[in-house]
Amino acid sequence: MRTSTIALSLTLLAAGGIAKAAEPTKEQLDFFEQKVRPILSEKCYKCHSIEAGKSKGGLTLDTRAATLKGGEGGPAVVPGNVADSLLITAVTYKDKDLKMPPDKDNNKKLPDAEIAILTDWVKMGAPDPRNEAKAKKLTGLSDEARNHWAYQPVKKPAIPAVNYRAWCATPVDAFIVQKLEENKIAPAKPAHKETLLRRATYDLTGLPPTPDEINAFLTDGSPNAFAKVVDRLLASPHYGERWARYWMDTARYSDTSGDRTNNGQKDYRFPYAWTYRDYVIRAFNNDKPYDRFIMEQLAADQLSDLEDQRDLAALGFITVGDRTGNANDVINDRIDTVTKGFMALTVACARCHDHKFDPIPTKDYYALHGIFNSISEPDDKPIIDQAADKSHAANFKKEMAKLEK
Numbered sequence: 001m002r003t004s005t006i007a008l009s010l011t012l013l014a015a016g017g018i019a020k021a022a023e024p025t026k027e028q029l030d031f032f033e034q035k036v037r038p039i040l041s042e043k044c045y046k047c048h049s050i051e052a053g054k055s056k057g058g059l060t061l062d063t064r065a066a067t068l069k070g071g072e073g074g075p076a077v078v079p080g081n082v083a084d085s086l087l088i089t090a091v092t093y094k095d096k097d098l099k100m101p102p103d104k105d106n107n108k109k110l111p112d113a114e115i116a117i118l119t120d121w122v123k124m125g126a127p128d129p130r131n132e133a134k135a136k137k138l139t140g141l142s143d144e145a146r147n148h149w150a151y152q153p154v155k156k157p158a159i160p161a162v163n164y165r166a167w168c169a170t171p172v173d174a175f176i177v178q179k180l181e182e183n184k185i186a187p188a189k190p191a192h193k194e195t196l197l198r199r200a201t202y203d204l205t206g207l208p209p210t211p212d213e214i215n216a217f218l219t220d221g222s223p224n225a226f227a228k229v230v231d232r233l234l235a236s237p238h239y240g241e242r243w244a245r246y247w248m249d250t251a252r253y254s255d256t257s258g259d260r261t262n263n264g265q266k267d268y269r270f271p272y273a274w275t276y277r278d279y280v281i282r283a284f285n286n287d288k289p290y291d292r293f294i295m296e297q298l299a300a301d302q303l304s305d306l307e308d309q310r311d312l313a314a315l316g317f318i319t320v321g322d323r324t325g326n327a328n329d330v331i332n333d334r335i336d337t338v339t340k341g342f343m344a345l346t347v348a349c350a351r352c353h354d355h356k357f358d359p360i361p362t363k364d365y366y367a368l369h370g371i372f373n374s375i376s377e378p379d380d381k382p383i384i385d386q387a388a389d390k391s392h393a394a395n396f397k398k399e400m401a402k403l404e405k
Contacts, residue, residue, distance in 0.1 A: 024127030032127050034332060034348075035117045041352035043101060043110060051353075061087075064128040073098070079126040082119055091115050113326070145357040193218055200229060205238035240285035247280050250341045251297075251316070252333075257323040272381060276316025283314075294342060301382075309384045317341075319377055331372045335365065 024032075040061055047054050049062040059071030070076040070086060078084040090100035091110050101108070110118075121127075145151075159171050160178040167187045168174050180187055191199065197217045201209040209217075217229055233239060253276065257268045283293050297317035300306060322333035332348055339347035349355060350365035387393045 022125075024125070024129075028124055028127035029129050031124070032121065032129065034329065036121045037352050039110070039114050039117060043114075062130065064130045067126075067128065077122055077126045080123065082122050085122050088115075088119055088122060091118060148357050151358055196226065197229060200226075201233060204230070204233040204242065205236055206242040207238055237281075237285055240281040240283075243284050244277070244280040247284075248277060250337075251276075251280075252321050252337055253277065253316075254320060270320055272313075273316065273320050275310070275313035275384065276320055279311060279313040279316065282310075298338070309382070312382055312384050318375075327373075328369075331369055334372050335368050339368075 044061050046052050047056045048059050049055075050060055051062060055071070057071040057073065059076060060066040061076065067076050067087075068079075073086055076085065076087040082088050086098065087100075089095050090098050092115055093099045093109055099109075101110070159174050162168070162174055162177040162181060164177050164181070164187050165174075168177060177187060194214055194217075197209050197214060201207060201213070213229075217225060220228070222228075253273065255270055255273045257270070282288075293314075295303065296306075296311050296314035300312050300314045306312070317337070318334055321337060322330050324330060332351055335351075336346070336348035339345050345358065345360065347360055347365060347368070350360050350362050352362075354361045387396075
């Protein structure tokens with residue numbers, strides 16, 4: 001029965017079926033942006049793009065529609081069909097009359113790794129977020145870009161006059177009430193004390209309040225009862241455990257490479273990743289100043305005033321990430337993580353083109369690329385802490401010597 005169902009599905013698809021192509025996943029779009037687009041931009045756009053003003057053979061490759069349409073010879077890409085995709089035929093040099101880049105004028109055939117990337121892209125259905133509306137010059141700021149709200153100078157607005165003034169405990173509340181009144185919504189009534197305690201406890205520690213904590217708050221009639229609750233929660237070690245999670249998402253923290261083969265490397269696991277996790281938790285719980293938090297994650301090994309050797313683990317922000325065999329992809333991952341994390345900007349886009357809205361040119365990307373290309377990760381990691389029981393350290397060295405031998 002199952003075989004018949006599969007056969008029928010394939011027959012429908014072959015006949016043009018009614019099923020709509022699935023939307024590309026985030027992972028597929030990331031694959032295009034991080035691996036496919038750089039190849040097209042570097043190797044193809046100079047002869048086949050609107051930006052360059054060239055469409056040799058009637059072909060442009062800087063939009064999805066144009067890529068699927070192809071040029072004089074037919075579709076450049078047929079999603080899922082490598083054999084009929086002229087782009088793959090051209091880059092593999094299988095047709096002596098169709099070789100791209102041309103094997104003349106000192107051009108060279110694409111490396112096998114890049115051909116494999118393009119082939120895998122076509123096989124997965126050629127996911128491609130580029131659309132016709134954006135097919136215009138990618139460099140140079142337009143008036144529309146200059147006026148984008150995100151790049152306007154910060155202003156201090158006037159506090160709006162609202163009807164529910166008594167509800168406002170801070171100036172920020174007035175802006176909330178203004179939007180509520182615009183939508184004819186009244187502010188919520190104050191929460192019951194137990195509800196307020198549960199909300200604060202879950203928010204700051206991720207855990208529910210204990211019965212003793214509930215009773216203590218309900219019986220505390222002092223005007224600063226809630227302030228004391230907040231101070232207690234902020235002092236809890238669970239506060240750092242809860243809120244460090246959000247920064248570790250920004251740092252793309254993982255205990256493994258995500259690939260059990262790890263591109264042929266010895267181990268797909270990051271055995272010391274937990275030291276970075278613990279560093280971030282300590283930073284939150286010790287109220288580490290944010291500027292120091294940044295510096296340690298970018299250059300802890302260069303700081304002369306490092307008082308706690310465990311803070312060397314802050315460099316996990318750089319190293320716990322992409323471990324592919326392509327050094328440029330690893331650097332791209334690090335640039336992307338640093339700039340998103342500390343600047344809230346997707347600077348990695350400039351790997352292929354100048355930004356359209358904010359002043360980040362390709363030359364700035366490759367300036368950062370040069371910095372990351374000049375750093376190295378030691379094979380022998382530094383000792384950042386000592387075991388309380390010295391016999392554990394001795395046993396570790398003994399077992400490690402066996403493994404290395």
